[in-house]
Amino acid sequence: MSDEADEAYSATEQLTMTGINRIRQKINAHGIPVYLCEACGNPVPEARQKIFPGVALCVECQAYQENKIREKQIQALNDAHSVKER
Structure with a gap:
């Protein structure tokens, strides 16, 4: 113990x-x-920090992450749609 x-x-x-x-x-x-981006390590601009307090990602990494999420959502919808058609 x-x-x-x-x-x-x-x-x-x-x-x-x-x-x-x-x-x-x-x-x-x-x-x-x-504040450094947790993904790439580059500084997060002060203006972004003021708009989004506690922000963890720079604009580029945030956009990349959001695009990846959208791609997964679209793929899941396509997969669900193809299952319905069978």
Whole structure:
């Protein structure tokens, strides 16, 4: 039982440290937050941050992600439609 508790504690500690390190990476040497795209690592423009507080992706990566989602939705609709026709 203590092994499971130790593993759970270690996993929690690791997740906490990962979160702390992510926050540290988002703050420059002057203590000013620098928001980087979680997909490509490029800076997220300040104007985008103001419009969408907490934004995680730059415009290009957000558009790419949305296009991928749309493609999957269209494919699912096409698959469902082809099943109905059979």
